[in-house]
Amino acid sequence: MVHADKNTDVHVAKGVYVDNIEIPKGVRIFGSDENDVIIRAKSKKKVVVSMKDNTEINKVTIEKGNEGIWVKEDASVSIIKTIVKDNKETGIRIASGSTKKKEAVNITDSVIKDNGRAGIFSQKRRLVLINNEISSNESDGVDIAKGSSAWIEDNKFKDNDGSGLKLTLDGSDIWTKSNSYRDNKHSGIEINAFGAAGRVDINKSRF
Numbered sequence: 001m002v003h004a005d006k007n008t009d010v011h012v013a014k015g016v017y018v019d020n021i022e023i024p025k026g027v028r029i030f031g032s033d034e035n036d037v038i039i040r041a042k043s044k045k046k047v048v049v050s051m052k053d054n055t056e057i058n059k060v061t062i063e064k065g066n067e068g069i070w071v072k073e074d075a076s077v078s079i080i081k082t083i084v085k086d087n088k089e090t091g092i093r094i095a096s097g098s099t100k101k102k103e104a105v106n107i108t109d110s111v112i113k114d115n116g117r118a119g120i121f122s123q124k125r126r127l128v129l130i131n132n133e134i135s136s137n138e139s140d141g142v143d144i145a146k147g148s149s150a151w152i153e154d155n156k157f158k159d160n161d162g163s164g165l166k167l168t169l170d171g172s173d174i175w176t177k178s179n180s181y182r183d184n185k186h187s188g189i190e191i192n193a194f195g196a197a198g199r200v201d202i203n204k205s206r207f
Contacts, residue, residue: 012060018042020065022050023057031059034083034111041065044088051077058082067093068115071105074098078106084115091115091137096123099149099173104128111135118143119160124171126150135159140166141184146194147171158182163190170196180206 004010006026014036020043023029031037038061041048048065049057056078062068068084071077074097084091091112094105104126111133112119119137120129124147131154134141140162144150147170157164157179164184167174169191181188188207191200 012037016040020046020048023052023055025052026054028056029058029060034059034061034081037061038063041087047093048087051075051079053077056080061085063087067091068112069093071095074103076103076105079108079110080106081109083111083113084119085111085113087115089115089117090121091118092120094120094122094125094127096145097125099124099126099147101126101149106130107132112141113137118162122148124148127152129153129155131155133158134164137161140164140186140190142166144168144172144174146196146198148174150174152176153178155179156182157184157188160184161186163187166190167192167200169193169198169200172198172200174199175201175203176205177203178205182207 016038047067047070050070053075058080061083068087069092071094073095106128108130117139119134120142127150136159141157141160141164143166146168163186164181
């Protein structure tokens with residue numbers, strides 16, 4: 001995987017792969033099924049999977065690293081039908097980058113659970129989160145920094161030790177629709193504000 005050429009699709013057979021990998025720019029990784037293809041950290045002190053720009057991971061389980069996935073600065077990536085679980089700290093950590101739609105981090109149809117800190121933590125970024133389950137993480141389900149742009153739809157935030165969804169108003173443009181927030185220990189949605197203008201739109205939520 002590490003040595004794949006740009007614009008390459010890598011198809012991974014059923015099995016458990018013990019490694020810490022970096023997906024090169026332009027490479028897409030496809031597992032046969034998210035329950036059958038497991039990437040388990042070789043070094044538990046490191047992130048399991050690092051993603052560069054224009055990369056994708058699809059139908060894979062990522063587990064037992066310091067963090068599950070590290071999205072690098074300004075990298076536009078897609079995480080689809082992927083399970084990220086049992087990592088010591090954050091499930092998916094996203095470095096800062098552009099808030100333009102074409103530079104988005106897309107996370108869809110995935111499960112992020114049982115991580116030692118937040119399920120997803122993002123610096124200022126463009127995010128699209130659709131139809132994910134974010135559950136039983138030891139801090140917030142999703143924590144998004146100020147100045148971000150996000151579309152968040154049809155997600156389930158449940159049983160997280162902090163808030164289900166934690167946002168900061170300042171400079172942000174965030175739309176949420178048809179999400180459910182159940183049994184999070186702090187609150188379903190937490191919105192912080194430090195004096196700057198921003199917008200958070202909440203539609204059709206279930207608590």
